[in-house]
Amino acid sequence: MSLRGFTRNIPPMEILTEEQVEAIHRATLDVMENTGIRFENERALAIFKDHGCIVDFNERRVRFPSALVEELLGRCPSSFSMRSRNPEHSVRIGGNTLYFSDMPGRGILDLHTWQIRKATRAEVREALTVLDALEHFHIICSYTPYFDVEGIAPAMAIPECCAASLRYSTKVMWTGYQNDCELFSIEMAKVTGQDMMGLGLPSAPLTYYSDACESTIRFAEAGFPINFASGCMMGGTSPMTIAGTLVSFDAEVIAGICLAQMVRPGAKVVVEDTVLPMNMRTGSPVFGSITAALHIAAFAQVWRRYRVPTFADSGWTNAKKIDYQDGYEKSMTTLVIALSGVNVANFYGGVYGELAFHPVQAVLDDDVAGMVGKFIEGASVNEDTLAEKVIEEVGPIPGHYLNTGHTRRYFDKEGYRPKSSDQLTYQEWETSGKKDALTLAEERVNEILDSHEAQPLPEDQDREIEKILEKARKHYGVK
Amino acid sequence: MGNVIEEIKNAVMSFDRNAVRRLTEKSLSEGADPVEIFDALKEVIGRVGDDFSKGILFLPHLVGAAEAMEGGMPLIMQEIKKRGSLVASPGTVLIGTVFGDIHSIGKTMVATLLAADGFTVKDLGINVPADRFVDAVKEGAVDVLAMSALLTTTAPEQLKVIASLKKRNLRAKVKVIVGGGAISQEFADEIGADGYGSTAPGAVVLVRRLLST
DSSP, rough: OOOOOOOOOOOOOOSOHHHHHHHHHHHHHIIIIOOEEEEEEEEHHHHHTTTOOOEEETTEEEEEHHHHHHHTTSSOOOOOOOOOGGGGGOEETTEEEEEEEEBBBBBBEEETTOEOEEEEEEEEEEHHHHHOOOOOOEESSSSSSSSSBBBOOOOOGGHHHHHHHHHHHSSSOOOOTTTTTTTHHHHHHHTTTTTTTEEOOOOTTTTEEEHHHHHHHHHHTOOOOEEEEEEEEEETOOOSSSHHHHHHHHHHHHHHHHHHHHHSSTOOEEEEOOOOEEEEETTSEEEEETTHHHHHHHHHHHHHHHHEEEEOOOOEEEOOSSSSHHHHHHHHHHHHHHTTTTEEEEETTTTBBTTTTTTTHHHHHHHHHHHHHHHHHHHOHHHHHTTTTHHHOSSSSSOOOOOOOHHHHHTTTTTOOOOOOOOOOHHHHHHTTTHHHHHHHHHEEEEEEEOOOOOOOOOOHHHHHHHHHHHHHOOOOOO | HHHHHHHHHHOOOOHHHHHHHHHHHHHTTTTTOOOHHHHHHHHHHHHHHHHHHSSSSSSHHHHHHHHHHTTTTHHHHHHHHHOOOOOOOOOOOOOOOOOTOOOHHHHHHHHHHHTTTTOEEEEOOSSBHHHHHHHHTSSSSSOOEEOOOSOOOHHHHHHHHHHHHHTTOOOGEEEEESSSSTTOOOHHHHTOOOOOEHHHHHHHHHHHHHHHH
């Protein structure tokens, strides 16, 4: 048995016509064939050359014949499974499923001052324990939950957090790369015998730096899935328009997918929409913008054409506190992601940009995920749910439905009951301490920490992981 | 004469780099005073900056006007030099994104706005090793060293630059400023930088302030 996530039983929302999708596809092929993509990596350039791309080694520019691109895109599996060390937590990504992942933050948010500070190792463990326990949370991002931790050198952030994620949760995970650190993540995944998703990130516009190429090649060689995401900033590093950004974004991520498919035919890949508009007053990205949501809807539709599984981000907000703005920005984008048929929402725990994370936010997000997931599962229509028989039995007033077996059978199935929102009557609320959702979520975090512990790593595996960490510390010359 | 200068100003306000170059060329060849054109350009970019801070204009206007100005600046500076006239350059800024970080747009915005404000800007690009920063400072005539970084993982690199400046007795020679998505005043203080800015226009104000003290 594996985590099934949510199943979308309603048709995906479509904001483009079929002709518009085709126009975006043609423009993408044009850009790849004519403008090309820059790859700052000799190994990648040689692979492209060998497989029939036109490579300018001086400019490090690769131009892609359209037929080759279409053939390579056709090699991508439309869904794939990811094994956890706990089979109950394995997932299969793609098709009409929806899973939830988290949005890491640089530091932890202080719930009283709203300042961001470095997290401690104990707080890393606590956050992972909460994520492991949450019902609708499925996939851990492994520079998670914090990438600025007291006592951990920056170079060790990814390996240390990867090890912590493996130790304190059995949910499947994806990992980052930089300065070869992905080699340690791959080694750790092999110790626990699970799949680990890697990253290959183009730098907009139209460039892959060397680390991204190496990571792509290494994960493809290891047979692990790879996530291609381009952090385009509309008007800054990609065109200002939704359609133009989609063309530029698609050209970038498809180029990476081509590399993966050349290294390993049939390589498991996903694409992730991380596009944000630029704030034209400050130059920063605008987090939680409705423009990004619109881009996600178009992105999802275009990528259904390619039958490649998709991720999108709804975990960041421009709010600095867990407040109304944080709630509406995150929820709206999450609902759009789900309605658009995206397969994984990176959503849980993130607050401002990628600068803050908090488990209390993750608990609140678990309720939003439950509500959104319930919505896309849709309404079931059959003889029993049509309820003609029970309508006949109850008849007009004084008949009612509270005493029927039909109500008892369905009341929990037809709704989602949030676990940390205020569902009380006014009187109950007044006499029970006037708690709001934030307070209830804090209480729930404490309950989880008191009662939950992830299935521990077998001792021998734990020792192996420690050895890999030791090797990594030596490699980077840090403690 | 006044008319051509008005035309140049209008060309900047219409973000037309080619027109600025063409009109500057024309007026200089007709014997215009380069200092007069220089002052006119400064006035118009100042106005754009004011409108930006009031929220009337936005970054695309600011960067567009700055680049349009760049269409005329090299010609004007060349002519000023030739005639031996004096224009006080506010200073030279060396800028780059630190080693291990490949983010360029924030750095490029700061460089563009500084150049428009009259600073001489040497842009070393992205992923710049500590030694290249320090060598460039050593080569001389640098007033401010500006390091951009989006990633906190590059913190040791910035420390390295500052440590190396100290070791080679160059630290007192330059003001060091830092900026970028994950950088804070706290971080700037921690690594011993002279200043921190959270936005591109803020960086220009910061550089001006540091050089006036």
